[in-house]
Amino acid sequence: MSKTTIAPKRTKPLLLTAIGRVERETGLAKDTLRVWERRYGFPKPLRDGNGERVYPPEQVEKLRVIRRLMDGGMRPGNLVNATLAQLSERFGALRVERGGRSGEPSPLLEYLPLIRAREAGVLQRQLAHDLMRLGLQRFVVDVVAPLNVGVGEAWTRGELEVYEEHLYSEQVQHVLRQALASAPRMTRAPRLLLTTLPGEQHQIGLLMAQACLAVEGAECLSLGPQTPARDIVLAAKAHRVDVVGLSFSSAIRLREARAAVVDLRKRLDRSIGIWAGGGLWSGMKEPVAGVTMIASLDVIPAVLTQWREQHSKAVYA
Amino acid sequence: MSKTTIAPKRTKPLLLTAIGRVERETGLAKDTLRVWERRYGFPKPLRDGNGERVYPPEQVEKLRVIRRLMDGGMRPGNLVNATLAQLSERFGALRVERGGRSGEPSPLLEYLPLIRAREAGVLQRQLAHDLMRLGLQRFVVDVVAPLNVGVGEAWTRGELEVYEEHLYSEQVQHVLRQALASAPRMTRAPRLLLTTLPGEQHQIGLLMAQACLAVEGAECLSLGPQTPARDIVLAAKAHRVDVVGLSFSSAIRLREARAAVVDLRKRLDRSIGIWAGGGLWSGMKEPVAGVTMIASLDVIPAVLTQWREQHSKAVYA
DNA sequence: GGAAATATTTGTCCTAGACAAAAACTTTAG
DNA sequence: CTAAAGTTTTTGTCTAGGACAAATATTTCC
Incomplete structure (x- = not known):
């Protein structure tokens, strides 16, 4: 390089955001951002000296709104070319029936x-x-x-x-x-290992499950959120648990979650049960073989009872 | 398409992992995985019917080990072509001085x-x-x-x-x-908003800070981890806080963290302070203008005292 | 020894094409 | 009119190989 680099070489203009950062802030993958640009003409970022995309804040904001509408079930094709004002109006039209009974x-x-x-x-x-x-x-x-x-x-x-x-x-x-800390610590079977898979950040589902299980006397061991499948297998083995409990919020794509659970089922010893719970599964049709789906916290006591019956049979029969 | 698709079209072989999943499980970006393959010849995934990469478990495992050694400061060039056994040996050679004083x-x-x-x-x-x-x-x-x-x-x-x-x-x-729950809730200035930026998942740093601040009587409001910059700005305004406190573990790249803090400083009203704490900053040379770096929890009381002095002056002067 | 210049390593970004899964829509049958 | 089956559109993720600057290592110079 020549020595004429006295002027600051790459002072990114104020508040313009590179594609990597946009990915992190909006949750839209880089590939997705680029393909939208190609197909729909939005977002249309500026370019810096190296020909790299830089997104002005309005576009990032609009992307964020779009993302939010998509989380509500809308599809991007209709959204990207609407103005921000038009987008705001559509919030009212979002499907509300998610939970079911109201x-x-x-x-x-x-x-x-x-x-x-x-x-x-x-x-x-x-x-x-x-x-x-x-x-x-x-x-x-x-x-x-x-x-x-x-x-x-x-x-x-x-x-x-x-x-x-x-x-x-x-x-x-x-x-x-x-509340959990002050609840009495039981040590009745089954021993459960609680966690979520990578990508699922919501801890509350985990805590709710832990609470319901603790009340019923099951022995819970929580790893917190986002344990990779491999480490779940190792932990289940090391702690000799009877069941691995996984929590899924509805913020994750059903397909991916399914695939991940199937994968875990393959890797985990058959003698260890898998209980998959959380709002995600309420809309599911076909269950996964060898995995107990818990669509609602209500049914936890029943599932526990069933497990205990089956297990005591297996032991004493 | 013809109707000859009776045979299952895309039954992924057992336990082979697609590139997206490998990214999530190892934390190595798709681009990085591809560029390593090109440059170093590792990983060398198989291909499925569509020519897409599928990684066998041994390679994923090795990638995981490499990632771990890299977190310890090693560089990939020397690692990728070593055997798993050779890699294991290198764990001992990792720099231990991170914290400093021992x-x-x-x-x-x-x-x-x-x-x-x-x-x-x-x-x-x-x-x-x-x-x-x-x-x-x-x-x-x-x-x-x-x-x-x-x-x-x-x-x-x-x-x-x-x-x-x-x-x-x-x-x-x-x-x-x-402990925090049973600590008395003070309402002395300054009012603090505590959180971490997107990408920083570690909650413990946040909790430690909250504890130290609560003990000194500061009023803390924690948003939990991973609040996007935009929402930090909104929240700081809505809750009329005096200071935004951010926690950084050392699991994140210094450069990115710096950039993110600088960015936040630009967006946030100058009257609101920014305190950036956590293990990450202990190795830092130049501070960021307008941001208080807190390299260790020890100094929190001093920083608080200083803030209170300066602020009471500003009010009564 | 330490500072400055040079060389290597490394991650991220680029373009533009392809394809399958999911969703929406249309047709057909009961 | 409903439900199943087929068709079309939409959409995200994957591919290749090139490029470049930031970070790190190495050499040169004082």
């Missing part, structure tokens, strides 16, 4: 204002209060679970900001962990 | 056996005991922080499995959250 007195009505008002303290106290009132089991099933669905939907419809959802998660997690 | 009576000696023995219950009791004995502040600074570093190093050297580290994290998190 009409019940949802805790959402009570809690959503608290989340919206950003009253972290009040929110936490209300949660703690409901926990006291209902007991851990009912609190999880009747309050936290539907609340989660509701918050997810509200977010999808654009009624909540990301940070409001983050704050909510944090409070719920705090309350649940506290 | 020779202190490390809690690692006491705890590592517990983690290794997979005694979740004992581990948690020991942590709780030390918490009682030392108080939250000292517990965090003298036990959890060095323990974290030690566990990270042990993992890097191949002395711990991923699932052992996961289990450790989960226990520590539990104990810390419990």
